[in-house]
Amino acid sequence: MAAAPRLDINEDGGQRRISVLGDWRLIELLRGHNDAMRELESLRVRPDDIWDFSGLGSLDSAGALLFWRCWRGQRPGTIEGAGEHERWLERFSDAHLERPALPGRMAGLSGFLPGLGALLAGFAIQGYGVLLCGGQFLVDLWHCVQNPRLFPRREFTASVYRVGTQALFLNAFLGLIVGFVLTWQVGGQIAQFGLNQAVIGAIGLAFTRELGPFIAALVLVGRTGSATTAGIGAMHITEEIDALRAFGVSPTLRVAMPRILAMTVAMPLLVVWTDFWGIVGGIYISSVKLGVTWQMWLNQFPGSVPIENYFLGVGKGAMFGFIIGITSVYYGLRAPPDTQGLTQNITRSVVVGLAMVLVVESAMGIAFSGIGL
Amino acid sequence: MSGREEVVRVRDLRTQIDGNVIHEQVDLTAYRGEVLAIIGTSGGGKTTLLREIIGLREPNGGTVEIFGQDVHRLEWREEHELRKRWGMMFQQGALFSALSVFDNVAFPLRELRKRGEHLPDDLVRQLVMFKLQLSGLSADDANKLPATLSGGMIKRVALARALAVEAELLFLDEPASGLDPETARDLDSVLKDLHEELNLSVVMVSHDLDSVAALADRIIILAEKRILFEGTFAELGRSEALEQDVVKRLFKGPRGAAARARMKG
Ligand SMILES: Nc1ncnc2c1ncn2[C@@H]1O[C@H](COP(=O)(O)OP(=O)(O)O)[C@@H](O)[C@H]1O
Ligand SMILES: [Mg+2]
Numbered sequence: 001m002a003a004a005p006r007l008d009i010n011e012d013g014g015q016r017r018i019s020v021l022g023d024w025r026l027i028e029l030l031r032g033h034n035d036a037m038r039e040l041e042s043l044r045v046r047p048d049d050i051w052d053f054s055g056l057g058s059l060d061s062a063g064a065l066l067f068w069r070c071w072r073g074q075r076p077g078t079i080e081g082a083g084e085h086e087r088w089l090e091r092f093s094d095a096h097l098e099r100p101a102l103p104g105r106m107a108g109l110s111g112f113l114p115g116l117g118a119l120l121a122g123f124a125i126q127g128y129g130v131l132l133c134g135g136q137f138l139v140d141l142w143h144c145v146q147n148p149r150l151f152p153r154r155e156f157t158a159s160v161y162r163v164g165t166q167a168l169f170l171n172a173f174l175g176l177i178v179g180f181v182l183t184w185q186v187g188g189q190i191a192q193f194g195l196n197q198a199v200i201g202a203i204g205l206a207f208t209r210e211l212g213p214f215i216a217a218l219v220l221v222g223r224t225g226s227a228t229t230a231g232i233g234a235m236h237i238t239e240e241i242d243a244l245r246a247f248g249v250s251p252t253l254r255v256a257m258p259r260i261l262a263m264t265v266a267m268p269l270l271v272v273w274t275d276f277w278g279i280v281g282g283i284y285i286s287s288v289k290l291g292v293t294w295q296m297w298l299n300q301f302p303g304s305v306p307i308e309n310y311f312l313g314v315g316k317g318a319m320f321g322f323i324i325g326i327t328s329v330y331y332g333l334r335a336p337p338d339t340q341g342l343t344q345n346i347t348r349s350v351v352v353g354l355a356m357v358l359v360v361e362s363a364m365g366i367a368f369s370g371i372g373l
Numbered sequence: 374m375s376g377r378e379e380v381v382r383v384r385d386l387r388t389q390i391d392g393n394v395i396h397e398q399v400d401l402t403a404y405r406g407e408v409l410a411i412i413g414t415s416g417g418g419k420t421t422l423l424r425e426i427i428g429l430r431e432p433n434g435g436t437v438e439i440f441g442q443d444v445h446r447l448e449w450r451e452e453h454e455l456r457k458r459w460g461m462m463f464q465q466g467a468l469f470s471a472l473s474v475f476d477n478v479a480f481p482l483r484e485l486r487k488r489g490e491h492l493p494d495d496l497v498r499q500l501v502m503f504k505l506q507l508s509g510l511s512a513d514d515a516n517k518l519p520a521t522l523s524g525g526m527i528k529r530v531a532l533a534r535a536l537a538v539e540a541e542l543l544f545l546d547e548p549a550s551g552l553d554p555e556t557a558r559d560l561d562s563v564l565k566d567l568h569e570e571l572n573l574s575v576v577m578v579s580h581d582l583d584s585v586a587a588l589a590d591r592i593i594i595l596a597e598k599r600i601l602f603e604g605t606f607a608e609l610g611r612s613e614a615l616e617q618d619v620v621k622r623l624f625k626g627p628r629g630a631a632a633r634a635r636m637k638g
Pocket of ligand 2: 419420421464
């Protein structure tokens with residue numbers, strides 16, 4: 001079948017006759033038959049060489065390109081027997097074979113400072129964008145209040161289902177585990193002082209005030225937020241966002257608003273649910289380990305954990321839901337329509353979402369330190 | 374015909390998706406060095422057939438052999454080797470969105486090079502640039518990202534990528550759709566040249582009867598889940614398959630003129 005590519009060079013009275021034999025094809029070259037290719041690469045052309053192609057089996061563009069390179073982009077004086085292969089050799093004469101330069105990157109310090117500037121500017125732009133996204137949400141919501149038929153009910157209920165219902169198990173599981181572990185450790189300390197019943201206040205406060213909202217927020221960022229960014233970003237790739245716009249439907253109203261609203265509404269409920277399971281975990285461990293029964297819990301809980309903490313936790317949940325909602329929606333809407341850009345934006349969405357949760361968590365911790373403790 | 378080497382051989386293929394039968398008793402053969410065109414109605418299962426031939430989807434019954442090897446019964450390593458012997462152009466382009474046009478076309482070449490063979494970097498670069506221009510793109514398009522291309526340009530990049538390694542067998546899913554008539558003709562002549570020069574075997578799906586009439590040595594009509602006809606245009610002209618309504622409708626109208634002319638002469 002295919003014959004290995006070969007060069008046959010005969011010197012005859014100072015004039016060379018270069019016979020090209022076999023199949024000069026990429027497949028052949030890659031099969032390890034590239035001695036001839038190296039030979040051709042190192043060959044120095046002379047103007048009076050005779051190139052004899054009559055023994056050539058077949059030639060593809062890679063093969064033809066090798067000759068073209070050897071000839072330094074010019075047809076040699078004499079080509080014999082090229083016949084139909086001539087076409088390939090011709091094709092290169094008006095092809096532009098150099099890749100246009102990529103936009104250069106600056107190196108060293110001269111590149112570092114602008115790079116740092118761009119990074120900071122990027123942060124500023126993204127922060128501003130997330131804020132705008134929140135503003136747009138309020139505007140869209142106001143539109144829907146004025147004109148309730150605009151409200152995207154199906155998207156909203158579907159989002160609530162994804163954000164809330166589908167996260168119930170995970171939230172309960174994490175709440176329970178943290179409840180177990182925390183009570184085990186705190187309980188050990190408290191028991192040394194014989195203050196076993198203080199565990200009710202400690203665990204109750206910890207969950208209603210801090211841990212419930214925090215666990216729910218972690219789940220929301222990692223599970224729902226990233227999925228939201230990915231989902232909206234993918235809608236860019238499939239041009240669904242453009243299709244919405246083309247039909248006169250606002251993507252922020254139809255895509256962003258129901259998702260943000262769903263997170264804001266579902267989060268307080270998830271917080272209550274997580275609180276519940278965390279405290280169940282606490283009751284179980286304390287009744288086994290510390291002898292604090294569930295009846296004691298029921299009796300003393302209202303006294304040790306003022307009701308303000310409960311509202312504080314639920315409010316925090318709504319706050320976290322809103323923040324994570326606008327962050328994940330923003331990074332989804334801003335995602336470039338390619339896989340790499342989308343991946344980068346999903347990462348950002350999670351990182352920024354978490355950072356915002358931590359910042360708000362600490363700020364609220366300070367701001368409300370006088371309430372409910 | 375019987376002495377020619379078979380490159381693709383499909384026997385008794387059956388496909389069922391979500392309870393709907395898409396193909397039934399599909400037999401087809403492609404010989405070395407020919408252009409085989411599959412034509413048929415939209416949604417008739419042409420893309421699905423192509424995907425099953427190249428092993429992207431497991432058929433519900435029947436066998437597919439390429440170069441005499443059963444595509445769906447191969448060891449991982451053998452399959453890997455076999456896949457390097459053909460090029461595929463997808464209907465929607467299927468470009469890697471994170472890679473530039475240049476890198477998309479260079480991709481199959483660089484994959485080949487991973488076997489450690491000698492393929493200099495600048496040769497790859499020049500080959501890619503050449504393939505881009507062969508497919509009707511300009512050198513300036515090389516650094517663009519797929520998201521910034523027009524539909525026709527995506528088609529051409531996809532073709533350039535399918536041609537990159539100049540494999541002996543080429544599968545094309547509607548290469549001409551979405552191109553302006555002039556570019557479509559350019560593409561025809563590029564394919565014709567390649568095919569004559571390299572003795573390339575081509576299996577193409579096409580709606581464009583002009584292009585089929587210009588390129589195809591043999592045609593296959595896939596309609597109503599079956600192969601209604603397999604043979605040359607001249608044979609189709611004499612065949613009773615032409616009596617069937619589906620087939621009549623395919624070749625009706627001004628767009629079938631070139632094809633009808635080939636049936637006659
Ligand atoms: N992944 C899939 N899931 C369900 N149905 C499919 C899928 N892919 C193809 N089909 C169905 O198979 C049929 C054939 O599709 P296709 O092969 O794309 O047609 P063609 O390429 O001939 O236009 C269509 O009816 C399509 O709806
Ligand atoms: Mg199709």
